[in-house]
Amino acid sequence: MEKDPPKILVFSTEKISDPALDLAGLMKLHYPPTVHAVVVPCSSSVRPSWIMHAFECGFAGVFIAADGSDCPYGETCIEKTAKIVERTHVMMREKGIPTENLKMAAVCSVCAELFVNQMRLFAGELADKTTNAT
Amino acid sequence: MIKEPNFTGKRIGVYICQCGSNISDYVDVEKVREEISRGKGVSLAKITMFACADSAQKEIVADIQNEPLDAIVVASCSPKLHLNTFRGVAERGGLNPYNYVQVNIREQDSWAHSDKPAQATLKAIHLIRAGIAKVSLSEPLTPMTIPAENSVAIVGAGVAGMRAAIELADLGVNVHLIEREHFVGGRVAQWGKMSMTNQTGEEIITELYHEVKKRESIRVYTGANIIASKGSIGNFNIQVKIQPRYVEPPCDPESFKKAIEACPVEVDDEFNFNLTKRKAIFFNYRSEFPAMPVVDMAACTRCEECLKYCHGIRLDQQYRIIEIHVGSIFLATGFNPYEPKKGEFGYQEHPNVITFQQLKRLLDLTKGEFRFRGKKIERVAFIYCVGSRQIDGENKYCARYCCTSAIHAAIQLRQELKVPFIYHINKGIRTYGKQEILYEQSSTSGDVYLQFVEDDPPVVEVLNNPIKVTVNDLLTAHMEVTVTTDLVVLITGMVPRVNTELISILKVPLGKDHFYNEIHPKLRPVETMIDGLVIAGCCQGPRNIAESASSALAAVSKVYSILNKGEIKLEPTLAIVNPAACEWCGKCLEACPFDAIERIETEKVPVARIIESNCKGCGMCTPVCPTEAIDIKGYTNPEVRSMIEAMSG
Numbered sequence: 001m002e003k004d005p006p007k008i009l010v011f012s013t014e015k016i017s018d019p020a021l022d023l024a025g026l027m028k029l030h031y032p033p034t035v036h037a038v039v040v041p042c043s044s045s046v047r048p049s050w051i052m053h054a055f056e057c058g059f060a061g062v063f064i065a066a067d068g069s070d071c072p073y074g075e076t077c078i079e080k081t082a083k084i085v086e087r088t089h090v091m092m093r094e095k096g097i098p099t100e101n102l103k104m105a106a107v108c109s110v111c112a113e114l115f116v117n118q119m120r121l122f123a124g125e126l127a128d129k130t131t132n133a134t
Numbered sequence: 135m136i137k138e139p140n141f142t143g144k145r146i147g148v149y150i151c152q153c154g155s156n157i158s159d160y161v162d163v164e165k166v167r168e169e170i171s172r173g174k175g176v177s178l179a180k181i182t183m184f185a186c187a188d189s190a191q192k193e194i195v196a197d198i199q200n201e202p203l204d205a206i207v208v209a210s211c212s213p214k215l216h217l218n219t220f221r222g223v224a225e226r227g228g229l230n231p232y233n234y235v236q237v238n239i240r241e242q243d244s245w246a247h248s249d250k251p252a253q254a255t256l257k258a259i260h261l262i263r264a265g266i267a268k269v270s271l272s273e274p275l276t277p278m279t280i281p282a283e284n285s286v287a288i289v290g291a292g293v294a295g296m297r298a299a300i301e302l303a304d305l306g307v308n309v310h311l312i313e314r315e316h317f318v319g320g321r322v323a324q325w326g327k328m329s330m331t332n333q334t335g336e337e338i339i340t341e342l343y344h345e346v347k348k349r350e351s352i353r354v355y356t357g358a359n360i361i362a363s364k365g366s367i368g369n370f371n372i373q374v375k376i377q378p379r380y381v382e383p384p385c386d387p388e389s390f391k392k393a394i395e396a397c398p399v400e401v402d403d404e405f406n407f408n409l410t411k412r413k414a415i416f417f418n419y420r421s422e423f424p425a426m427p428v429v430d431m432a433a434c435t436r437c438e439e440c441l442k443y444c445h446g447i448r449l450d451q452q453y454r455i456i457e458i459h460v461g462s463i464f465l466a467t468g469f470n471p472y473e474p475k476k477g478e479f480g481y482q483e484h485p486n487v488i489t490f491q492q493l494k495r496l497l498d499l500t501k502g503e504f505r506f507r508g509k510k511i512e513r514v515a516f517i518y519c520v521g522s523r524q525i526d527g528e529n530k531y532c533a534r535y536c537c538t539s540a541i542h543a544a545i546q547l548r549q550e551l552k553v554p555f556i557y558h559i560n561k562g563i564r565t566y567g568k569q570e571i572l573y574e575q576s577s578t579s580g581d582v583y584l585q586f587v588e589d590d591p592p593v594v595e596v597l598n599n600p601i602k603v604t605v606n607d608l609l610t611a612h613m614e615v616t617v618t619t620d621l622v623v624l625i626t627g628m629v630p631r632v633n634t635e636l637i638s639i640l641k642v643p644l645g646k647d648h649f650y651n652e653i654h655p656k657l658r659p660v661e662t663m664i665d666g667l668v669i670a671g672c673c674q675g676p677r678n679i680a681e682s683a684s685s686a687l688a689a690v691s692k693v694y695s696i697l698n699k700g701e702i703k704l705e706p707t708l709a710i711v712n713p714a715a716c717e718w719c720g721k722c723l724e725a726c727p728f729d730a731i732e733r734i735e736t737e738k739v740p741v742a743r744i745i746e747s748n749c750k751g752c753g754m755c756t757p758v759c760p761t762e763a764i765d766i767k768g769y770t771n772p773e774v775r776s777m778i779e780a781m782s783g
């Protein structure tokens with residue numbers, strides 16, 4: 001029986017990256033169905049505690065589909081989101097979670113293929129880790 | 135195992151849409167319904183063919199009233215399509231519209247996983263459970279209603295700004311038209327003859343200015359800058375600093391003319407891109423508006439020669455600051471032409487290497503034979519995309535107008551000034567739409583087109599006269615072609631105008647190209663994340679005049695839709711502080727880009743308070759709070775955590 005791909009939680013943003021996820025579906029671009037998205041207003045509004053909670057709940061990976069330079073709230077979003085990742089990495093190390101299990105990439109509103117490729121790649125990396133660990 | 139959302143006592147109705155068969159072809163909706171209906175708090179779970187259909191909407195309204203329901207979840211298409219539809223359904227049923235959650239099981243499930251129906255079905259269950267978890271914790275929210283001042287501040291009196299001012303005035307809106315320069319017209323005033331109509335910039339500006347002056351509800355301020363702004367959509371209080379003109383009526387045009395002639399000072403004329411000189415008291419051109427010269431006090435020696443001819447000159451005039459109250463701010467601040475670096479294609483190394491903007495002024499000033507620096511010009515080479523479409527540089531964008539405008543200028547050179555040899559050294563001509571006619575006209579009248587690629591640009595040899603330009607021509611299989619020319623014109627594109635102070639005062643969001651940034655380039659192209667602040671014309675990115683006017687009219691309709699009801703409803707998904715948890719560290723204040731947080735004291739304890747009229751609900755303040763005392767309504771900590779739990783399955 002085919003093993004389920006690892007679970008990935010995506011934080012997508014209401015105005016920028018979530019439309020790319022919609023577009024991926026519209027284009028029938030397939031990615032692992034174990035990818036689930038929570039919509040937030042801006043990638044710099046993601047709390048490190050939410051990311052840690054996702055790991056605690058059994059998600060193998062967390063992906064922040066960031067606004068990047070397209071953020072309608074301003075340029076500081078990039079720096080602020082990077083700091084969130086940095087702070088979460090510290091928390092992950094303390095809990096013994098590999099920092100590679102949290103990824104971030106800027107996903108623009110039409111970056112459907114980029115998002116799908118990221119998900120396939122990330123799921124593959126997480127699956128490889130699981131296989132190697134066992 | 136599928137985790138259940140926490141039971142909060144709400145009676146929830148869940149509607150699973152088949153979307154014809156868009157969802158049900160891949161998601162086993164009956165299995166989803168069975169799983170969902172077993173959840174705590176779920177009073178009913180129904181499958182609908184089309185949830186958005188009138189009949190389905192009526193059924194949901196009836197269910198809300200008859201069951202009765204406290205909240206609803208609709209699992210269907212993307213919320214971007216029907217969020218407001220179902221909020222309306224909730225409202226018609228008597229629910230608060232924020233006690234409704236839409237779950238996307240089409241774009242982000244059935245379509246994305248059409249190759250794996252069983253897993254798509256499981257994902258639908260997880261997503262709907264997350265929606266139930268969220269709606270279980272959702273609070274009823276009420277949009278704030280605030281009064282809206284029926285007036286607008288338009289910043290920039292170029293084509294876009296004046297066009298918008300006229301339309302808004304005709305719609306009954308009071309307009310404050312604020313222009314930084316002492317004359318209206320912006321860049322278009324410098325443009326001479328233009329494609330496709332051959333109208334001059336001067337003619338267009340004159341026509342617009344006369345229309346502006348016919349309308350009493352438009353007030354024009356020149357030499358004026360916004361220096362402070364408080365408030366938000368519906369009620370902005372703006373301070374405008376008006377620089378002295380040092381000239382005031384009454385004084386007749388003949389006296390002005392004599393005063394200008396009498397001025398002994400000569401400085402480079404920026405209006406003509408330093409090709410000519412002007413006096414310290416000046417007009418940019420004869421019929422400029424407002425029809426009063428201005429004194430350049432940085433250049434004036436206060437010799438007072440001008441005072442002998444014109445009694446309207448007031449060298450002791452002071453600046454003044456006025457306050458205006460507006461409901462919306464409309465930015466049409468334009469662009470700057472790209473200024474080549476020294477040595478870029480020979481610029482500033484040979485005086486006969488000039489920019490396109492300089493050529494346009496030369497064309498406008500030339501009467502009769504085309505001469506430059508005293509010599510007749512018979513050969514002109516245009517080098518395209520200077521400062522645009524840079525793969526390695528900052529300006530990666532195409533400046534849009536330049537190909538057409540340059541070819542139009544070439545036609546003018548050939549037809550009116552009888553220049554026989556014209557070379558277009560380009561990276562691919564982009565005379566899109568109807569403008570292609572000009573390309574055809576130029577190509578068939580003898581102009582030579584040579585094409586280069588980004589990593590093999592033309593080489594301009596400036597050491598000898600005449601100038602030589604060598605290009606490996608893509609169109610002749612990279613044959614090396616050298617042209618000798620009397621004049622090299624660098625076709626320079628548009629860059630963002632430097633408006634550091636204005637950007638800082640109004641918190642204008644910038645894009646990666648440093649032009650003003652809209653919310654969405656396709657769906658909300660003239661709005662910014664600052665509610666009530668709209669953008670139009672070239673401040674948003676390169677455009678030609680027709681496109682600038684179109685975007686101005688789009689922004690007019692947006693402003694009017696904001697102001698015409700007299701009041702504005704604001705999204706209530708804003709930040710909220712739990713004062714009991716706040717220990718005031720100031721981090722939220724630092725993180726907020728919109729000045730929406732202030733420090734207050736409650737019972738002598740400092741805590742953060744949200745200034746709701748400034749808050750945009752971005753949530754940047756929430757992750758930095760060490761005590762998790764700030765939330766965003768609609769995206770609260772408990773809501774998101776419970777969604778994560780439900781999705782984890």
